[in-house]
Amino acid sequence: MKKSGNRDDQKRSIFERYSGEASPVRHVETPVKIPGADDLKTEGADSNYGQAEDMRTWGLDAKQASVRSPKRNVFIGLGIAVGVIILMLAGIFFILPRVLPGLFKGTNIELFVQKQVNYVYTDPDYRVIIKPAVSVYQLPDVTSDRVTQVLYNEAVTLIGDDSVNGFIKIRTGDGMEGYIDDTSFIDDMSSVEPDLYKYKLVISNPYKNIMTHASNGTLITKAMMNTTLYGNVKRDGVYQVNLPGGDIGWIGSSGVIEIGTRDKTDIVSSRYFVSSVLTFVNSMYLDDGLTMQGASVNGIAYVCSSVNGIELPRSMEEQAKLGTEIPMEYDAVNRNLIVENILPGDLVFLRGVNDSEQSTKIAEMAICTDTGTFFMISPARTTVRLKQYGSGNSFYNRIITVRRFFEAD
Template structure:
């Protein structure tokens, strides 16, 4: 067999060839890793078999976030200051109640430009779909420590602390979750991922997930008194457009820590503490009236203001007024008296 000899020059070529091939192999095998890092911004952590990327977050955090999202499935948030809720998907049908800005609603059905919802006060009805947003971030109480409840008739939400552009007008009973505070302004979460600022005056701060604390009969009457002169509106719950008799009682009791049903007859049945006679009347007691002298129904409610006077949203007057209780008309129609504050 012929023996082959390799000179030094050829040996250097062979060694250089293997070095180049080695570098090429490293590059080819590693390109998946480099591509992964470039696309995700994260170190490559893929599995050799499946090439799946592991989740950088903890499983507990992911589960908590999933549970929160699950809780708000099928819900939406109100986008306008006050939104009418109709019995049918038609603006000419009966207004049964109203929903206010940033309130949650439970979505039941969608039909063309209308959505059937269940609102906070328990009523089911239809609203225009454009007035709600499925992004519920602004009402996810788990994300915030406290919320501000508006106790004044109206309040402006500004673009910055101390003023700026008015982003939204809100009404009594509106609840906004607090993100921060600067001087006498709260930074609050708004629908659509926005942030606004409200003056702390005429608000109460309540821990997220907690009920509004109960106040007193005097505070309740003072709240009712803010509505005197407000227009009467069937199904209304705010000073923005108007209130009806039970809407006045509903919203004023709510921000004073007592949740009542929306309608007068349901309020009468719900409240267990009754007052036996006119002589036992106290400020803040609720006066329930029938539509006739036979006293077979509950059709109206007012709030006793003392000295024989009561405050009511009177359809006949077209507004919220203070009236004289000691008249034949009201005495003959007085069905019962209930007390919600001692």
């Protein structure tokens, strides 16, 4: 059985069927023909019955009278919101930090107190070392005698501008002069200016790795014992340090002494000094070397005393003139030296094996690490190691002087 009416007509909305409009939105000003409305008209009835209301009588214009929602430009509103956020961020992070210090300059508000910077390295002849350790030679030749070594981030002074055979003459901070490789330094001294930083960090381990990141970084360089670095950032277990040339690196906090940027390390007892010395046992021997990659006894005495609060000269001859001299006491019966009087931490200066007992020329030195035990050069002069000597050994006949710098606990 067929359904009456047109199928397409049934799909049309009531507004389309009676108003003739295709739009599903009806405007109140559009009249709608209601079926049977003509039958309701009687004489005397309102002739406008069923007609569209004139909204002007209500004070409404065409836009206000329509129920159609106006289209809004979403992109304009979004752009305005983004612009406001950008302006707020710029004000917080760029404008205010530059404006507020000027407004509060001269006040006692801690946040705006400007730290006074007194530059130390203003002489144009200052340079800073950019390698872990650089040998200083007596002459501009690697075959000449080594005077000492200078360490990474150490300040030196040029003596003249002329390079000879790739070497240039410098003076260390403690006054030693010699020649170093002319590619081992730069003239940017910002990495050693103490007033630019919050932390002064002295390496107390034999060495520390300086990395590109706080974790999972790559190696930039090694910093040897007694290397001094500066930084402004401290996190759990790590420091961010400023390196020569403006680079940034990270080091772990273990094996590092943190002090004020213009302070020196505290003087400690002899056992800490001895503990530092023992980290170099079996290191390769190098005349006047300062690092585990090549060490001398006087060089190790110099760096280990520095990190433990006492600054010694670098050479054996100068070290033998300082400190408290320990008198040599001998047993009344057999005339042997009383070994127990030489305490851990004492520096022992020796004449040569074949020198007469009247000779005062220092041939080598040793550091006492325990009663009868000494840190010194191996007989083959290839390493530095521990040697033990009992009472009456000819070793004690070679002693010229014993010097004490650190007291026991």
